[in-house]
Amino acid sequence: MRPRKLLVSFFFFIFLSSFNPIVSAENVTFDFSSFTLRNITLLGDSYLRNGIIGLTKALDVPTSSAGVVIYNNPIIFYDRESNITASFSTRFSFSINNVNPSSFGDGLAFFLSPRNRTLGSSGGYLGLVNSSQLTSNKFVAIEFDTRLDLHFNDPNENHVGLDIDSLNSIRAEDPILQGIDLKSGNSITAWIDYKNDQKKLRVYLSYSSFKPEKPVLSVDIDLSDYLKGLIYVGFSASTEGSTELHQIENWSFETIGFLPARPSGKRVGLVFAIAGPTFFGVVLVALGYLSVQKLRGIRRQMSFKAELVACPREFSYKGLKSATKGFHSSRIIGHGAFGTVYKAFFKSSGTIAAVKRSRHSHEGKTEFLAELSIIAGLRHKNLVQLQGWCVEKGELLLVYDFMPNGSLDKMLYQESELGSLLDWSHRLNIVIGLASVLTYLHQECEQRVIHRDIKTGNVLLDGNFKARLGDFGLAKLMDHDKSPVSTLTAGTMGYLAPEYLQYGKATEKTDVYSYGVVALEVACGRRPIERDDFKMVNLVDWVWGLHTYGKIIEAADKRLNGKFKEEEMRKLLLLGLSCANPDCAERPSMRKVLQILNDEAVSLDVPKIKPSLSFSSGLPLNLDDIVSDYMNSSSMCEIRIS
Template sequence: MHPRKAFIIILLFFFAIFGFLDPAVLAEKTSFQFPSFPLRDISLLGDSYLRNGVIGLTRSIDVPSSSSGAVIYNNPITFFDPETNTTASFSAKFTFSINNVNPSSFGDGLTFFLSPSNRTLGSPGGYLGLVNSSQLTRNKFVAVEFDTRLDPHFNDPNENHVGLDIDSMNSINTADPILQGIDLKSGNLINAWIDYKNEQRKLMVFLSYSSLKPEKPILSVDINLSDYFKTIMYVGFSASTEGSTELHQIENWSFQTIGFIPARPKSHPHNVSDSSMTVAVDISKPSSGKKHDKKLGLGVAIAGLAFFCVVLLVLVYVSVKKLRGVRKQKTFKTDFVACPREYSYKELKLATKGFHPSRIIGHGSFGTVYKAFFLSTGTIAAVKRSRHSHEGKTEFLAELSIIAGLRHKNLVHLQGWCAEKCELLLVYEFMPNGSLDKMLYHETKRGHLLNWSHRVNIAIGLASVLSYLHQECEQIVIHRDIKAGNVLLDGNFNPRLGDFGLAKLMDHDKSPVSTLTAGTMGYLAPEYLQCGMATEKTDVFSYGVVVLEVACGRRSIEREGQKMVNLVDWVWGLHSEGKIIEAADKKLKGEFKEEEMRKLLLLGLSCANPDSAERPSMRRVLQILNNEVASLAVPKLKPSLTFSSGLPLTLDEIVSDGEEDNTDNSMCEIKIV
């Protein structure tokens, strides 16, 4: 136990003994206010995003799509106090809007929910991002839905209603806000108040366009929620669409729990009210027995105080003894954002067999990756171990601070971290199919082959997560090291982007900052090589190279005889000859649709265009892959660019993990063809 926590516990115990503290007030209450949303206090799941302090729960696009997303307050909230057998009341207030670029394309709505799980995310459509369509009873929740589509499957009354849902999308009770002049689909900001009063066993929902809380609720349900509240619950919002462009946004949010005041026992079984009491006063001279009791009580009090002092001294001694270790950890821990779990070094060392070479499954910009078996839980994870250097610490903190706040189905999920014994360790979920490069280039050894549907899914998934990083986060996340080796594959060959050791954050609408070039040769955009300017478009270039690798089954740079062949140049050469389909991976044995292959190859060339201004955004790439917009025209001849500037002249300068500015003043001209 941490010394400070132990001290507080002993102090509370001491006060309780002497009657200064009422145990009834120990139950934890929660209260928070978000005039705008800070990323450090919330988790974004699915397609949700944070932009300018406002939460978007579903994709913000101009074409119909299916989408689901959720946002959850990071800290668990106590709703039941087992000490007093008391359930909390709660009050929530938030401002939301439901808008649409196409008024005829509304659906499906949003919810405010409470759940025992902090990973609640369901399917699109009428499931409102709460319920998994294939496992209808898996997610447990209490939710208030603001539904904008009539779904007969869930017995919806109309396409504009408020309902109370418990573990099911079939509402217990519903109400029509139109009766009070509130149109959920108006696009206007709507203020909502949700109050649950445990003593009255009643939940009420109020809606208004103004900031004044109405006197009459839209929905009032007599229900005892204590039957559904666990000791610990999480609160949040979810939303979904299915074939629509409906946009769901949460502008602000405040929440508090109320209660944990148990009914006080009556002073006498026959008293009429709690205020009744019987007072007995003994004014007689105390007997010798009473004197003895008084002395005994005083002795117990002194002994208790002495015991407390001894424990306190021992605590101080232990704290001083551990001070050096605490100081070593403090620098790291103060830099960390909220993470799922802090592992002990002993636990990770045991799980990796002492970081045995036989457990190595890969290497990244951060360090070495080990396969870890946790015998206590029977689970498998991947542990990334830092290089023992200043750069290792910098990349460790960069990766932890960035990825811990991100939530997307195509990101490798961070499970925890460890900073002990001069070791820097990150724990990720294990990807059973390894990295994309190993699957593409060592398939015969592994007995696997990526079929065409797998490859298309990889291109779409990678585009989806990069669109999220570039356009849907509070700050733009530029990965800077997108390559086949950093794309991992789960058990169903779905792509997961990992290794954020070189990633950078950049504010939206701000100019990028020039840094020394970092990354992997063959994936670096020409303007990045030229001036070290990392932008979203440098990630787009790297994505284009990966897409060409997926389609062609060739590395970004390959040796053919005595020369090195660049994949982009090779594919563009075939395109200029009208034979681009010949670039298709021969291992596919022609088992693909020719038009789909042509489309993927041309998309790869569009992204890998030497002119960054001609490259599409990742959102446009995703729309092309989803057949929502037309493909871009690709010139037959690869464009050529000429520019002059201070250019790194050696390979060591070009490929570097450092962050110092490039001060080489050597001038040269480079021509990209």
């Protein structure tokens, strides 16, 4: 229906309804500062102790367990008579602890379901889904997942995701980027807000009782179809061969948006007599406003497309939607700085492509134009080739060549768990290809390109396992003779150079640092930051420690079973340390890195002791300080190398 007709129909409905009083559904509110059995039902292995709910078995030995707690009274989210779906907001504190930190898994979830006896299987099913009947349970859930489960396409072992009738999350984010470790054992407060008028769901996490400004997870989603009928709310959790313990400490919940009962009988005529002239005036103003906005929207879209004329072909939104099955969650193959990536199959041509879809049509425009303007003008065998773009229906979409072997991150970690291990010759070719394309970006383009987000997740592999660099949503163009400009720090923790964290100045040397971390990952088969017992271990520090004692070759990935040339492995490890040197002045250029890898230059000397980085106050800047400063401080301090 056209906006003008829709508006007229809406006001006409209001006019008629003023003569037919409506009894609206009521908003629901409850607040449990501690729990009793009066208003909740415990299922499975859940229990109540000292006012706190435990969802899984509290044992010192690994076990499989699943438990659920449900609020006894069903909640009405949808009022048929007024055709209103309520928004909702919930706040609760939880903790995920473990007597054996090496056996974490699987996590907990907050859910809404039409069933009041929801209890699924243990393990990766989070107590939400029955392993033998995956489609039987209906629910909307926010999962707080602590295990990487390949069956459900989990991104990592520490993520928050939105699930609807399936444990393959519609979207998932890593809260560690905001300093929240789900497995820390600390009490974590969560806020989940769904605003039906905005069709948006947001999840916030904090170690304190103060709600942060930035959500951990934000999803544009219309939940109205899933909230009809009587809905129950609650929590579930599960373990499998683990001693992980899940506890809910407090819980408040409310629905928002139902209208109060309309005035009856005698008041209706008086209300209409007073409001009538105003009402029709509002209608005229609104119609005029809609017409102006529609005209402006057309002009904006035409202007936006005019900026893209020189770029590759324009795809139709209808064609891309059909090729991705309506952007179905089963077609998701990755997430980038720009947004979600879908696998697209074009029946007419029989070809496959990858489609990037912006998270937010307005907020994503800058990143969209950045990626499009940069990629469209670049040509290199180790870059992901851009096929085209689409700007329709408020969507910003990019179409790329499909990379059948996925990301380097997936091949190094996920695929290896399934038995497909990346061999040494492929690994060496990947780091050489990545060095080649970065040399091109830094020194061979008309304008120098700083990628700012070099990581294994953004290195894609074609059918021959050759590296293709992608995701230019954070990239910056700079003239070769210009100084770097200070920007907001962007990128991925573990790959960020120390000086970039402090000053926010992206240079080619910050890309070199990130490349060094990737090179070490390829050689060692370890992530940039990993949990070891009760502390976080930095890959660069770990390799440099082995180098200090003359044992650097011990850093080689044990899964290779020694199937590599020791000289090549040693060269790559030392080159990785050279690139990840805390002193940016000591890092080589990417051209030098490429020459070393191709045996066209001798390897660089790497000091036995890693140069230490410190503030001008003399305080050491270790990994914890870097993470803490990155999350909490905006001050700029002088850094010196000692």
